Amino acid sequence: MKANQISAPWGLMSGSTARPQGDRQGMRPKDAPQTPSHEGLFAHLDLAFKRWLGWHKTFAHGVYPVEHKELTAGKPIRRLPFADELIIPLQQHKGAPAVPIVKVGQEVMRGEPIARANEVMSVPLHAPATGVIRAIGLAPTADGPKAPAIFLKVYQAASQDALLGKRCDPEQLSPEEIIQAVQEAGLVGLGGAAFPSYVKLRPQAGRSIHTLLVNGCECEPYLTCDHRIMLEQAESLIRGIRIALKAAGARRAIIGVEDNKLDAIAHLRAHLRQTDPDGPISVAAVQAKYPQGAEKMLIKALLDQEVPIGGIPADLGVAVFNVGTLAQMGELLPKGQGLIERVITVSGPAVKHPGNFLVPIGTPVRFLLERIGITGDLGEVILGGPMMGMAVASLDVPITKGVSGVVALHPEDPALAARPVYPCIHCGECVRACPVSLNPSLLGELAMARQYQAMAEQYLEQCFECGCCAFVCPANIPLTQYFRIAKSINRDAERRRAGKGSH
Amino acid sequence: MANRGIAIRTSPHLNRVLTVEQIMRGVILALLPIAGWSVWQFGLSALLLLVTTTAVSVLTEWALARAAGKGNSLRDGSVIITGILLALTLPPGFPLWMAAVAAFIGVALGKWLFGGLGYNVMNPALIGRAFVQAAFPTAITTWTPPFAPGRFVEPIPSTLTPPFMQPIPVDQWVAGLGFDGWSGATPLALQRFQHVETPVWDLFAGTVTGSAGETSALLILLCGLWLAWQRMLDWRIPVSVMAGAILSALPFWLIDPTLYPSPWFVLCAGGLMLGAWFMASDMVASPVTTWGVVIYGLLIGILTVIIRLFGGLVEGVMYAILLANALGPLISDWTQPRVYGAKQSRQGR
Numbered sequence: 052m053k054a055n056q057i058s059a060p061w062g063l064m065s066g067s068t069a070r071p072q073g074d075r076q077g078m079r080p081k082d083a084p085q086t087p088s089h090e091g092l093f094a095h096l097d098l099a100f101k102r103w104l105g106w107h108k109t110f111a112h113g114v115y116p117v118e119h120k121e122l123t124a125g126k127p128i129r130r131l132p133f134a135d136e137l138i139i140p141l142q143q144h145k146g147a148p149a150v151p152i153v154k155v156g157q158e159v160m161r162g163e164p165i166a167r168a169n170e171v172m173s174v175p176l177h178a179p180a181t182g183v184i185r186a187i188g189l190a191p192t193a194d195g196p197k198a199p200a201i202f203l204k205v206y207q208a209a210s211q212d213a214l215l216g217k218r219c220d221p222e223q224l225s226p227e228e229i230i231q232a233v234q235e236a237g238l239v240g241l242g243g244a245a246f247p248s249y250v251k252l253r254p255q256a257g258r259s260i261h262t263l264l265v266n267g268c269e270c271e272p273y274l275t276c277d278h279r280i281m282l283e284q285a286e287s288l289i290r291g292i293r294i295a296l297k298a299a300g301a302r303r304a305i306i307g308v309e310d311n312k313l314d315a316i317a318h319l320r321a322h323l324r325q326t327d328p329d330g331p332i333s334v335a336a337v338q339a340k341y342p343q344g345a346e347k348m349l350i351k352a353l354l355d356q357e358v359p360i361g362g363i364p365a366d367l368g369v370a371v372f373n374v375g376t377l378a379q380m381g382e383l384l385p386k387g388q389g390l391i392e393r394v395i396t397v398s399g400p401a402v403k404h405p406g407n408f409l410v411p412i413g414t415p416v417r418f419l420l421e422r423i424g425i426t427g428d429l430g431e432v433i434l435g436g437p438m439m440g441m442a443v444a445s446l447d448v449p450i451t452k453g454v455s456g457v458v459a460l461h462p463e464d465p466a467l468a469a470r471p472v473y474p475c476i477h478c479g480e481c482v483r484a485c486p487v488s489l490n491p492s493l494l495g496e497l498a499m500a501r502q503y504q505a506m507a508e509q510y511l512e513q514c515f516e517c518g519c520c521a522f523v524c525p526a527n528i529p530l531t532q533y534f535r536i537a538k539s540i541n542r543d544a545e546r547r548r549a550g551k552g553s554h
Numbered sequence: 555m556a557n558r559g560i561a562i563r564t565s566p567h568l569n570r571v572l573t574v575e576q577i578m579r580g581v582i583l584a585l586l587p588i589a590g591w592s593v594w595q596f597g598l599s600a601l602l603l604l605v606t607t608t609a610v611s612v613l614t615e616w617a618l619a620r621a622a623g624k625g626n627s628l629r630d631g632s633v634i635i636t637g638i639l640l641a642l643t644l645p646p647g648f649p650l651w652m653a654a655v656a657a658f659i660g661v662a663l664g665k666w667l668f669g670g671l672g673y674n675v676m677n678p679a680l681i682g683r684a685f686v687q688a689a690f691p692t693a694i695t696t697w698t699p700p701f702a703p704g705r706f707v708e709p710i711p712s713t714l715t716p717p718f719m720q721p722i723p724v725d726q727w728v729a730g731l732g733f734d735g736w737s738g739a740t741p742l743a744l745q746r747f748q749h750v751e752t753p754v755w756d757l758f759a760g761t762v763t764g765s766a767g768e769t770s771a772l773l774i775l776l777c778g779l780w781l782a783w784q785r786m787l788d789w790r791i792p793v794s795v796m797a798g799a800i801l802s803a804l805p806f807w808l809i810d811p812t813l814y815p816s817p818w819f820v821l822c823a824g825g826l827m828l829g830a831w832f833m834a835s836d837m838v839a840s841p842v843t844t845w846g847v848v849i850y851g852l853l854i855g856i857l858t859v860i861i862r863l864f865g866g867l868v869e870g871v872m873y874a875i876l877l878a879n880a881l882g883p884l885i886s887d888w889t890q891p892r893v894y895g896a897k898q899s900r901q902g903r
Contacts, residue, residue, distance in 0.1 A: 116568050272568065347894060360895040429560055437567040444562050458567075466568050467561055473574045473630060474672030479788060479842040487894035492842045493886075510893045518566030525574045526672070532564045 095317050098336055102310040109338035110351040112486050114519045116272045116341055116438065118311065123275040123398045126406035128283055131422050133180050133205045137413030138190045138449040139165070140200040144239040145246045146172025151201055157184045162214035162388055165201055174237045174247050176201070177389030179411035181209040193434045193441040193448050200449075203413065216387025221294045226252075229298040229384070236383045237390040237452075242266060242277070242344065242373030243435055245453030248380070251370045252298040261368040263295055263304040264353060265377060267319075268337060268344035270309060271436025274456045276394040277374050279407045281308065281315035284378045285322045291381030292332055299370055303331045306374070307353050311339035341438060342517040346371045348486055360513060375455070396456035399433075400464060401425050410450055416457055417446035430462030437466070438518045473526035481520035481530060487513045491520035491530045498533035503544075506537050514538070572785065577837075578631035580786040584777040585638045585832065591773050592766040596646035596698065597705025599713040600766045606650045608637030610657035618666040632671050632838075636660060639679035639832060642767025643825060643872070644686075647698040647710035647724065651717045652690050656682035676879040677836045680872050687872070696724050697740055697763045699733050740764045742824045742868040745815050757822035764824065771822040778831030787835045790844070791851045795830035796821060798855020806863060820859060829854070829871035839879040846882075846889035853885075854878045 101107060142148035147169035159165055159178040166176040182205040190200035221229060234249035254260065265288075269277040281288065292304045308316045319334045337343055337352045347358050349371060356367050364371055379390060391412055398405035403424030410419065416432060433440040434454045450457075460466060481491035489510060497506045511534060520530040592600040611633050619627035627633075640657055660682025668674045687694050698710050712721035724738060737744070741752035741762050756762050760770025768774075782789040799820050806814035820826065834840065834854050841850050854874045861870025878885075 114570070116570070351894070357895045359897065360893070362895070431561040431563065431567065433565075433567050437565070439565050440567065441565070442560075442562045442567065444560070446560075460567075462561075465571065467563075470569070470573060471629070474670070476574060476577075476672050476837045477840065477842045478577070478837040479844070479847065482842050482891065483844060485891075488891035489893060490842065490886075490890055493890075510896070513893055513895065516565070522566045522568060523570050523572075525572050525577055527569070527573065529564070531566060535564070 094320060095313060098310065098313045098316055101336070102313065102339075105338065107310045107336045107338045108352045108355075109340055109343060110348040110486055112484055112488065112519070113340040113342060113348070114484050114522055116522065118339075119273045119398070120275050120278070120311065122273065122405045123396050123407055124278055124312075126275075126279070128276075128279050128394050128407045128409050130409050131414070131419065133207060133211070133411060134414050134418035135205060135207070136185065136415075137179050137182075137203040137205060137411060138200050138415060138447070139176055139179065139203060139413040140190060140192055140198050140449065140451055141166055141176070142198055143176070143245060143412070143451040143453065144172075144174055145244065146174075146250075148199065149173055149176050151187055153184050153187075153201065155184050155186055158182070159184060159203070160214045161211050162391055164389065165203075168234060172247050172250055174234055174239060174249070175389065176412075177237055177391050178203060179391040179413050180205045181211055182206045191443075191445045191448050193443050193451075193454075195444070213388055213391065216389075218387055219385060221290075221297070221384050224297075226298045226300060229294055232384050232387075233298070233380060236380075236388065238376060238380060238383070239390075239452050240373055241375035241379065241393055241452065241455065243439065243453055243455050245451070248372065248376055251365075251372070252295060254300065255365055258365050259368060260299040260301045260365060260370045261303070262354065262370075263292065263299060263301045264349055264364075264369055264371040265292060265304055265306040265374055266344055266346070266349055266371055267306050267308040267312070267315065267374040268349060269312070270339070270341045270344040271438050271440070271456075272341075273398040273458045274396045274436050275398075276396045276407050276455055278312050278315055280375050280378050280394055281312070282318055284382070285319055287381035288319075288374055288378040289322065289326065289332065289381065290385075291377030291379070294380055294384055295370075295372060295377060296331060301331075301370070303333070305353055306332065306334045307337050307343075307349050308334060309339040309343055310336045341519065342486055345486065345515060345517060347515070360510065390452060393450070393452060393454075395450060395454060397423050397459075398456065399458040399460055401427060401429055401459040401461045402457075412452060413449045415447050415449050416443060419450070419457060420446065420459060425459060426461075428462050429459055430464055430467050431460045433458040433460075438522070439516065470527045472528055475526055475528060478525060480523040480525065484519040484523045486517060486519060487515070489514060489520075491524075491534075494537075495520075495528055495530050495533055498537050503537045503540050506534075507541050511537060511541070574630050574632075577786045578635060580781060580784055581635050581832070582631060582638065584781045584786075585635065585642070585767075587777055588642060588767045588770070588773055588828070589638055591760060591770050592642060592646065595700045595760070595769065596710070596766060597702065598708065599698075599705070599710040600641075600646045602650060602709055602713055603644060603646065603648060603653055603766055604638060604641040606653050607641040607644075607657040608634060610654045611637035611640065611661050614658050614661040615665070618662060619670065622666065622670065624670055627670055630671055633661060633665075636665070636678045636682075639677075640682050642828060643679065643683050643765050643833075645694060645697055646766045647696060647712040647721075648686075649690075649693055649712055649715040649721060651715070652686055652693055655689070656686040658682075659685040672838055674838055675882070676876050677833050677839050680833060680876055680879075683872055684876060693721065696721075697738055698724055699728060699731070700761060700763055700769070702728075702731055702733075704731075740824070740868070741819075742862065745819065745823070746862070746868045749812060751815060751819055752823065754816070754818045754822055757819070765828075768825040768828045771827045774827040774831050778827075778835075781831075787831070788837070788840070788847055790847045791835040791840060792830040794848045794851025795826070795834050795855045795858075798852035799826060799830075799859055800855070801852075802856045802859040803863075814863065820862070824862075824869045825871040826858060829858075829875055833871075834875050834878070839882060841882045841886040841889065843886050843889040843891060845891075846885045849889065850878050850882060850885050853881070 149166035189197035615633040664678030664681030715721040857874035
C-alpha cells in the first residue's frame with residue numbers, strides 16, 4: 052500500500068462531510084510545542100541535566116528494555132479510515148460485561164449507545180461509527196476464548212458526525228453528576244487495565260481521595276500514544292484533570308511523566324504556567340524505567356508510599372489515572388459524548404509506517420496493519436506493549452478500549468528465536484529486577500515443584516505480571532507464565548474452598 | 555496478509571539478550587588469560603593439568619548427563635569452567651592421574667549427585683579439590699618453582715607419576731635445575747612458619763610460586779573486573795570477600811605486624827583473589843538475594859582469615875567458600891527482600 056493513503060485522513064471516505072465536527076482530536080495539533088522559548092529552553096536543559104544525573108524519582112529495582120520509541124514519538128496522531136466492519140466486544144472493561152440494547156438489523160448512529168452498563172462495575176458502549184448492526188455473537192479476543200460482541204457494518208458513505216448527548220459545563224456539575232457522566236461516557240482506564248473510571252472517582256466508605264496521580268509514564272517499549280496525547284491534547288488533559296479533581300474531591304494532582312519524554316514535561320509545565328500557575332496541578336519527572344507506569348510503582352516514586360498488601364491506592368487517599376483517560380474525560384464530558392475511539396501506537400519492526408493513530412473502537416487489527424502496511428511476514432502481533440501485552444492468535448481481534456498499541460514482529464525477530472530453557476542458576480538477576488521485591492527465583496522453583504500454597508505464602512499475589520523477571524532471566528525460565536498459572540490455580544482453590552464453606 | 559505461523563507467546567515478549575551460554579562463555583573467556591599465565595609460568599605441566607582436568611570433567615559430565623537422561627548438558631559450557639578452575643587451584647606439578655580423580659569427583663559428587671547445572675549446593679571444582687586435599691595431602695602441598703628453565707620442553711617430573719607410585723622428590727629435580735635457596739614454601743607458608751613476608755608487589759604481579767592459576771592477583775583482578783562489567787558476575791561477591799578479608803586481618807596486623815600478615819598480603823597471597831572473583835562468585839552455589847551475597851562474601855573473607863591465622867592449614871579459601879556455599883540457602887532465606895506493601899520485614903516471620 053502507498054504511504055499517501057495513510058497520511059491522508061479519511062483516505063477511503065467519500066465526501067468532505069466525513070470529518071466529525073466539533074472534534075479536535077486528530078486534527079493538526081494546535082497546542083503542540085513550537086520552538087521553545089528561552090524560558091522553555093532553560094527548563095528543558097535543567098530537566099535533561101537532571102535526567103543525565105539520574106535525579107528523578109523512581110522505585111526500587113525494575114529493568115531497562117530498549118525503548119524503540121524513536122520510531123513513533125515524533126509522529127503526530129492521525130486518523131485512519133473506517134473498517135468495513137467493526138467488532139465491539141461487550142466486555143471491554145474490568146467488571147460485568149455490558150448488555151446490548153440494539154437488535155440485529157438496527158441502524159445506529161456514530162456515538163449512539165448500543166449497550167447499557169450491567170450493574171456491577173460496568174460501563175455502556177457506544178456505536179463507533181454510523182452503520183447497521185449485522186450480528187450479535189461470538190468474536191475472537193486477544194485473551195483467547197471467543198467472547199460476545201456486537202458486529203457493526205459501517206456505512207462508508209454516511210456522514211460520520213458523532214451523535215452528541217447533552218452538552219454541559221462540568222464546572223457546574225456536582226461530583227455525583229460528574230461521576231454519573233463519566234460512567235455514561237463509557238470511560239475506562241485507557242492505559243491497559245480498562246478499569247471503569249467512575250469507580251475510582253466514587254468516594255468509598257471511610258476513605259477520601261486527596262491526591263490524583265496522572266500517569267504519563269508509558270514505560271512499555273514502542274508505545275508513544277500517551278506521549279503524543281500529552282503533546283497534542285494538553286488542553287483536554289488539563290480539563291479532564293480538573294473534572295476528576297472535582298469529582299473525587301481531591302486537593303492536588305501530580306502528572307508523573309518519565310524523563311524520556313522531556314518535551315512532554317516541558318510542554319505541560321508551560322501550558323499550566325500560562326493557564327493556571329497557582330493551580331493544584333503539577334508535573335513531576337520520574338526516571339524512565341520499566342515498569343514505572345504501574346500504579347503502585349508510580350505511587351512509590353511520586354509519594355514515596357507503598358500500597359499495603361491487599362489494599363488499593365484509595366487506602367492511601369490516592370487515585371491514579373492514565374493521561375489518555377483524563378484527556379478523553381476532558382474531551383467527552385463537556386460534549387456529552389461516549390467513548391468511541393482511542394489513540395493507539397502501531398509500531399514494531401514489521402510495520403512499514405509506524406505511527407500514532409486515532410482509531411474507532413472495534414477496528415480489527417488486520418485492517419489496521421493492511422492500512423498502515425507491513426514489511427515481510429508477520430511473526431507475532433502483540434496488543435499493547437511487548438512487556439505486558441497479549442499476542443493475538445487471529446488478526447480479526449478488534450482494538451478495544453484497553454488496547455494502547457499494536458506491535459508487530461517479523462518471524463525472524465531475535466525476540467522470537469527459540470532459546471533453550473536451563474535450570475535456575477541462581478544469578479539473582481530476577482531478584483534485582485522485581486519491582487515488588489519478590490524472590491522470583493524461589494517462586495519459580497516452588498512453581499516447578501507445584502508448591503502453589505507455599506508460593507502464596509511467599510506473597511505471590513503481589514506479583515502483577517510485569518515480566519521483569521522473565522525479561523532478565525538468562526536461563527530463559529518463563530517465570531511470569533509460571534506465576535500467572537500458579538495465581539489462577541490458587542484462586543480456583545480459594546473459590547472451591549469458599550464454595551464448600553457456604554453450603 | 556500472511557499470518558500463517560503467527561506466534562502466540564505469553565508476555566513478556568522481549569528478553570534481555572544474555573543467556574546462560576553467554577555467561578558461561580564469558581567466564582571461560584575471562585579464565586583464559588589466567589590459564590595462559592599459569593602455562594607461561596609453569597610450562598608444560600600446567601598445560602597438561604588444564605587439559606586433563608577439563609577433558610575428564612567434560613567426559614564425566616557427558617557420561618552422567620546421558621545416564622540421567624539429560625542429553626545435551628555440555629552445551630551450556632559450565633563444566634568447562636569447572637575443569638579450568640580445578641586445574642588453576644592445583645599445584646602445577648600435581649600428578650595428572652590425581653587431577654583426573656579430582657575432576658571426576660568434582661563433577662560426579664559435586665554436581666551430578668545434586669542433579670546437574672543449577673542444583674549443586676557447592677562449587678564442583680572445590681569439591682574435587684577438597685577431595686584430593688584429603689586423599690593426597692603430600693602431593694597437593696608440593697610446590698615447584700616458577701619460570702623453571704626448560705619448562706616448555708619437559709614437564710615437572712611429578713606430573714607424569716603413574717598411579718600409586720611415589721613421585722620423585724621435587725628437591726632433587728629443583729637441585730638439578732640449579733635453583734638457589736629454593737625452600738619449596740609458598741608465600742603463605744613462608745609468612746606463617748617463618749614470618750617472612752613476600753613483597754606484595756611480587757604477589758600482585760604473580761611471579762611467586764603457588765597453585766597453577768592463583769599467583770597473579772593483578773591478572774585475576776583484571777579478568778574479574780571485565781566479567782563484572784559484562785554483568786556476568788555479581789560484583790558484590792568479590793568486593794565483599796575482599797572487604798571481609800581486609801577488615802578481619804587488619805586488627806591482628808595492627809596489634810603485631812611481625813607475627814600477623816598485612817591485609818594486603820592476605821588479599822594478594824594464595825588463592826584469595828581467584829576464590830573471590832571466580833569461585834565465591836559461582837552463581838549456582840551463592841545466595842540469590844542482594845544482601846545475601848554481601849553477607850556470604852564477608853563470611854568467606856572472615857573465615858579465610860581465621861583459617862589462615864589460626865587453622866592447621868596455611869590456605870583457607872577453599873574451606874571458607876565450601877562452608878559459605880553450604881550456608882547459602884540459609885543466608886538467602888534470612889535475607890528475603892521486604893515485599894512491596896508489607897509492613898514488617900519478612901525476616902521476623
